[in-house]
Amino acid sequence: MLAISLPSSLGLAASAPSPSSVGAGLRVARAATPLMTEPSTTAEELGIGCEGDCLVSYDSLPPSVKPGVVTGQALVDLLDYAKATGFAIPAVNCITSSSINYCLEAARANDAPIMIQFSSGGSQFYAGKGLDNTNFRAAIAGAVSGAYHVRQLAKKYGVPVILHTDHCAKKLLPWVDGMLEASEEFFAANGEPLFSSHMLDLSEEPLDENIDVCVEYMERMGKMDMLLEMELGITGGEEDGVDNENANPDDLYTKPEEVWMVQKALQAVPNAKFTIAAAFGNVHGVYAPGNVKLDPKILRNSQEYIAQQLGMAPGSKPCAFVFHGGSGSALEDIREAISYGVIKMNIDTDTQWSYWDGVRAYAEKNAAYLQSQIGNPEGADKPNKKFYDPRMPVRAAEESTVTRLVQCFADLNCVDIF
Numbered sequence: 001m002l003a004i005s006l007p008s009s010l011g012l013a014a015s016a017p018s019p020s021s022v023g024a025g026l027r028v029a030r031a032a033t034p035l036m037t038e039p040s041t042t043a044e045e046l047g048i049g050c051e052g053d054c055l056v057s058y059d060s061l062p063p064s065v066k067p068g069v070v071t072g073q074a075l076v077d078l079l080d081y082a083k084a085t086g087f088a089i090p091a092v093n094c095i096t097s098s099s100i101n102y103c104l105e106a107a108r109a110n111d112a113p114i115m116i117q118f119s120s121g122g123s124q125f126y127a128g129k130g131l132d133n134t135n136f137r138a139a140i141a142g143a144v145s146g147a148y149h150v151r152q153l154a155k156k157y158g159v160p161v162i163l164h165t166d167h168c169a170k171k172l173l174p175w176v177d178g179m180l181e182a183s184e185e186f187f188a189a190n191g192e193p194l195f196s197s198h199m200l201d202l203s204e205e206p207l208d209e210n211i212d213v214c215v216e217y218m219e220r221m222g223k224m225d226m227l228l229e230m231e232l233g234i235t236g237g238e239e240d241g242v243d244n245e246n247a248n249p250d251d252l253y254t255k256p257e258e259v260w261m262v263q264k265a266l267q268a269v270p271n272a273k274f275t276i277a278a279a280f281g282n283v284h285g286v287y288a289p290g291n292v293k294l295d296p297k298i299l300r301n302s303q304e305y306i307a308q309q310l311g312m313a314p315g316s317k318p319c320a321f322v323f324h325g326g327s328g329s330a331l332e333d334i335r336e337a338i339s340y341g342v343i344k345m346n347i348d349t350d351t352q353w354s355y356w357d358g359v360r361a362y363a364e365k366n367a368a369y370l371q372s373q374i375g376n377p378e379g380a381d382k383p384n385k386k387f388y389d390p391r392m393p394v395r396a397a398e399e400s401t402v403t404r405l406v407q408c409f410a411d412l413n414c415v416d417i418f
């Protein structure tokens with residue numbers, strides 16, 4: 001067995017595991033060359049036939065879960081494994097190839113799976129703000145482009161990646177429709193969808209309508225083995241142009257009966273796979289301590305209620321829950337939520353800050369070299385090219401964010417998973 005190791009040039013954050021331990025749990029039946037210096041790391045790419053559970057899998061994850069984008073049954077197996085062993089997977093909002101790359105790097109550094117997700121605004125940004133977005137054409141193209149970027153690189157990093165999209169309110173449904181078309185084409189050619197999953201957020205509509213729309217999409221998505229994340233109750237705060245800062249406080253806390261209505265309706269759809277973002281006081285954004293009142297017991301009560309309805313043993317966790325608005329949450333609330341079946345936590349605000357903070361610190365440290373193309377403290381004729389090369393601040397931002405994500409993975413117990 002040979003471990004895939006990271007080249008030292010990746011410059012991992014100090015808190016990350018040392019390169020020698022990275023990838024130790026990855027099982028490869030034939031010599032694999034160091035990551036990224038040689039393009040082939042998987043069995044298919046090496047063109048080697050495989051027996052049983054194939055040549056590349058992980059020691060401790062379910063055998064269906066392999067490096068690269070995880071879809072269908074492998075995705076369900078991975079989420080079930082997370083629920084059973086008590087960790088949640090960080091779901092990080094990405095807006096550029098740089099954000100995707102730091103996610104892959106952070107997952108690799110933690111020997112852990114990651115979710116990479118795009119919001120509609122983030123998808124549009126990925127395509128470039130200069131591209132016309134009539135009928136969400138830029139947002140659709142941007143998300144698809146991001147998806148191919150992830151597919152191209154995830155296997156090279158040797159990590160399992162769930163490819164997902166974030167909040168889709170009623171008015172944004174054409175954006176998801178466009179991505180579903182792309183997945184249907186991909187499914188016809190490859191037997192799996194382009195994306196692992198999408199989120200629909202009809203939480204601002206009446207509950208019946210929310211459920212009806214989710215069922216309709218689950219039918220379409222079930223045909224190509226996709227997973228649906230739906231939202232019940234409202235996540236407070238502001239994110240990506242959706243402002244719930246003045247939401248009715250009652251709507252910030254979902255009731256077990258409502259979770260059951262969703263579970264019942266969606267599980268009746270053929271090949272349904274879904275997760276529920278139930279509101280338990282979550283808020284997007286980071287606020288001063290004391291302003292966010294989380295009540296994770298709502299999740300425990302929902303599991304108990306639904307287990308009863310399904311005639312399952314006490315202590316069963318029939319639902320897979322998603323934690324929105326995790327940035328700035330107290331660690332004990334995060335861990336408690338995980339113990340009640342949260343398998344995914346969204347991360348956006350904290351990585352927005354860490355990325356900016358990396359640029360800020362870089363500019364501050366090198367200020368004297370960043371004021372003009374020529375001339376710095378070492379001489380009036382000294383060039384500053386190597387300081388203002390955009391790769392320098394961008395890499396500083398990535399390193400700062402990998403460090404922040406290492407913390408997120410630790411908070412979510414999502415460390416050394418394979």
Ligand SMILES: [Zn+2]
Nearest residue numbers: 235324325346
């Ligand atoms: Zn959210």
